Amino acid sequence: MKKKFKLDEVxxxxxxxxxxxAIRKIDxxxxxxxxxxxxxxxxxxxxxxxxxxxxxxxxxxxxxxPDCEVIR
Amino acid sequence: MSKRLKRQLKQILIGLSIFAVLMVVEHTCGFPGILxxxxxxxxxxxxxxxxxxxDVVKKCFLGIKNRQLLDECFLMTLATVGAFVTxxxxxxxxxxxxxxxxxxxxxxAVGKSxxxxxxxxxxxxxxxxxxxxxxxxxxxDPEEVQIGDTLVIRAGEKIPVDGTVLEGQSMVNTSALTGxxxxxxxxxxxxxxxxxxxxxxxxxxxxxxxxxxxxxxxILELVENASSKKSKTENFITRFARYYTPIVVAGAVxxxxxxxxxxxxxxxxxxxACTFLVISCPCALVIxxxxxxxxxIGAASNIGVLVKGSNYLEQMxxxxxxxxxxxxxxxxxxxxxxxxxxxxxxxxxxxxxxxAIVESLSTHPIAKSIQAAYTxxxxxxxxxDARNISGQGLIAKVGDxxxxxxxxxxxxENGIDYREIQDGESTVVYVAADGKFxxxxxxxxxxxxxxxxxxxxxxxxxxRHVVMxxxxxxxxxEAVAEKLSVDEFRAELLPADKVQAVEELLARMSGxxxxxxxGKKKLAFIGDGINDAPVLSRADVGIAMGSMGSxxxxxxxxxxxxxxxxxxIPRTIRIARQTVGIAYQNIAFALFIKILFLILGAxxxxxxxxxxxxxxxxxxxxxxxxMRMLKRKGL
Numbered sequence: 005m006k007k008k009f010k011l012d013e014v015x016x017x018x019x020x021x022x023x024x025x026a027i028r029k030i031d032x033x034x035x036x037x038x039x040x041x042x043x044x045x046x047x048x049x050x051x052x053x054x055x056x057x058x059x060x061x062x063x064x065x066x067x068x069x070p071d072c073e074v075i076r
Numbered sequence: 077m078s079k080r081l082k083r084q085l086k087q088i089l090i091g092l093s094i095f096a097v098l099m100v101v102e103h104t105c106g107f108p109g110i111l112x113x114x115x116x117x118x119x120x121x122x123x124x125x126x127x128x129x130x131d132v133v134k135k136c137f138l139g140i141k142n143r144q145l146l147d148e149c150f151l152m153t154l155a156t157v158g159a160f161v162t163x164x165x166x167x168x169x170x171x172x173x174x175x176x177x178x179x180x181x182x183x184x185a186v187g188k189s190x191x192x193x194x195x196x197x198x199x200x201x202x203x204x205x206x207x208x209x210x211x212x213x214x215x216x217d218p219e220e221v222q223i224g225d226t227l228v229i230r231a232g233e234k235i236p237v238d239g240t241v242l243e244g245q246s247m248v249n250t251s252a253l254t255g256x257x258x259x260x261x262x263x264x265x266x267x268x269x270x271x272x273x274x275x276x277x278x279x280x281x282x283x284x285x286x287x288x289x290x291x292x293x294x295i296l297e298l299v300e301n302a303s304s305k306k307s308k309t310e311n312f313i314t315r316f317a318r319y320y321t322p323i324v325v326a327g328a329v330x331x332x333x334x335x336x337x338x339x340x341x342x343x344x345x346x347x348x349a350c351t352f353l354v355i356s357c358p359c360a361l362v363i364x365x366x367x368x369x370x371x372x373i374g375a376a377s378n379i380g381v382l383v384k385g386s387n388y389l390e391q392m393x394x395x396x397x398x399x400x401x402x403x404x405x406x407x408x409x410x411x412x413x414x415x416x417x418x419x420x421x422x423x424x425x426x427x428x429x430x431x432a433i434v435e436s437l438s439t440h441p442i443a444k445s446i447q448a449a450y451t452x453x454x455x456x457x458x459x460x461d462a463r464n465i466s467g468q469g470l471i472a473k474v475g476d477x478x479x480x481x482x483x484x485x486x487x488x489e490n491g492i493d494y495r496e497i498q499d500g501e502s503t504v505v506y507v508a509a510d511g512k513f514x515x516x517x518x519x520x521x522x523x524x525x526x527x528x529x530x531x532x533x534x535x536x537x538x539x540r541h542v543v544m545x546x547x548x549x550x551x552x553x554e555a556v557a558e559k560l561s562v563d564e565f566r567a568e569l570l571p572a573d574k575v576q577a578v579e580e581l582l583a584r585m586s587g588x589x590x591x592x593x594x595g596k597k598k599l600a601f602i603g604d605g606i607n608d609a610p611v612l613s614r615a616d617v618g619i620a621m622g623s624m625g626s627x628x629x630x631x632x633x634x635x636x637x638x639x640x641x642x643x644x645i646p647r648t649i650r651i652a653r654q655t656v657g658i659a660y661q662n663i664a665f666a667l668f669i670k671i672l673f674l675i676l677g678a679x680x681x682x683x684x685x686x687x688x689x690x691x692x693x694x695x696x697x698x699x700x701x702x703m704r705m706l707k708r709k710g711l
Binding site: 012013015016017018039040041042043044067068070071 | 078080134135138142183187190194300359362363366367370
């Protein structure tokens with residue numbers, strides 16, 4: 005499953021890259037891109053565990069940027 | 077302004093006011109009693125410090141917890157705490173405030189430019205009005221529209237999905253998609269494309285595609301993905317950062333540890349090391365280079381040109397050779413009868429009628445042009461016993477006579493005494509009836525008005541070589557090539573030959589380079605995107621024209637010109653060159669300031685203030701420079 009989420013908001017280009025790297029390491033993530041310019045995250049992951057993976061990704065994002073919120 | 081920016085601005089302003097009051101009190105009458113001691117002052121100054129800089133301190137601890145040391149927040153905290161320890165309280169607060177102001181302004185500028193770029197591409201419809209079976213109208217999200225739904229589009233509304241007009245008449249503004257300011261008319265039966273804005277009339281359309289398959293959704297998807305295809309310049313920055321960061325960190329460690337062994341004064345060297353690290357932050361580069369390219373892509377989409385990646389925009393700036401297909405690109409792609417030459421004693425009307433009747437059996441573009449030239453109505457079934465002679469023409473019975481319509485070989489093979497017409501630019505169709513020559517019809521494809529100018533402008537923008545490829549006869553190609561003043565042409569090519577021609581040109585450009593790459597010089601191919609997909613993908617940059625609504629062309633090309641105005645190519649090259657220019661300026665400026673300040677910082681000539689400037693100040697300047705791309709008018 006592939007889904008797009010809006011991020012509110014990624015503050016720096018470097019943070020976006022950090023998030024992307026960290027989310028890619030989560031188990032079950034096929035592909036992820038965090039786009040600083042459009043403030044969007046595209047996540048592709050296993051269908052059955054998508055929600056769990058998304059939760060994990062949100063945690064990772066909160067670690068890099070505490071103020072950044074994923075709008076689901 | 078986002079909620080967070082507002083909150084941060086408030087924090088900065090409160091911190092700044094408290095700081096100002098403290099400074100005034102300290103320098104006029106001094107702090108009374110216990111507040112006048114060293115500890116008292118520290119506590120007082122910590123108040124504005126924590127109000128303005130608590131995000132930074134918080135992130136610093138988070139960074140330590142997540143083992144992400146050496147980020148900016150860690151450095152700023154270390155540097156300011158160092159200042160507090162050495163008793164320079166006001167210095168510590170001022171540096172933190174200055175840093176926060178810079179950071180705030182940076183976020184603000186990035187947010188603003190992001191918004192102005194998305195505004196440029198503001199084509200997404202917000203809602204759709206669906207007419208239900210009972211005649212009621214319901215407003216829904218465009219994504220909920222089903223194929224076959226009837227949609228009502230009022231004056232000034234955006235067309236939510238691709239569809240066909242059922243009722244009503246209007247002029248539709250396509251400028252958001254094509255950059256074309258002249259509205260198109262829409263009448264029942266017309267295809268209508270999502271993202272266009274309805275003019276004065278009320279339209280009812282039938283949804284032909286779901287939102288996610290509609291033109292507007294595809295375009296938005298493309299533009300959003302464009303910034304993830306990185307240009308060489310961006311990749312250079314990433315590679316550069318990989319070496320730069322460890323070198324700078326090593327430099328800072330040496331600065332903090334080695335000199336104090338000889339001179340003592342640990343605190344001073346520690347501060348210099350911190351200054352050094354703050355200066356070194358590569359933020360200005362990391363943000364401003366992609367922002368320049370994003371701005372360039374935005375500016376291009378504003379004139380109706382989709383660039384599918386930063387890398388393609390960068391290559392457009394280095395075009396050396398432009399190869400173009402002829403038909404439909406440089407020429408209108410529509411054949412017209414330009415001259416009718418009846419034989420002596422034959423009426424023009426008679427000859428043209430015979431030709432039109434026979435050609436009504438064919439769907440070839442040339443046949444269609446002859447049918448169009450004969451304005452009288454022809455009832456069907458006038459031609460009988462038609463024979464199609466491949467590579468020659470048609471023979472058919474019209475009434476009692478046998479009519480021959482075709483090229484000179486058809487005339488020769490059938491022993492007809494014809495008068496040959498020499499005209500390089502046109503295709504000549506000869507007509508004969510019952511063995512007697514009736515005359516000739518000259519047909520040609522008109523050169524686009526804008527093509528000559530576009531080629532001249534491309535040359536002004538640094539393109540050295542313009543090549544035309546065509547499947548047409550050599551004579552026609554030669555005449556068109558001369559009119560357009562292209563440097564070279566290749567005629568009588570089959571589709572596969574075009575790929576080969578492009579490969580030859582690429583090989584010639586690479587010249588004696590051993591790796592076979594063409595270095596900085598790039599080759600673009602311009603086609604209509606319908607049957608030249610292999611050529612589009614073989615060229616460095618594949619440009620498809622006239623592709624509004626054509627999924628195949630949007631798919632195959634790297635750069636898509638939404639309408640068929642070839643004049644947009646030089647404009648896109650101009651945008652590309654300016655974008656690359658701005659990116660280079662940013663890199664040069666940021667690196668120069670950083671290296672200069674790193675040296676000055678290591679020598680202890682400049683302090684934390686300047687270090688903060690070199691970090692956020694330079695970033696803000698670079699961002700503002702990138703935004704120039706969006707302000708340009710009349711490109």
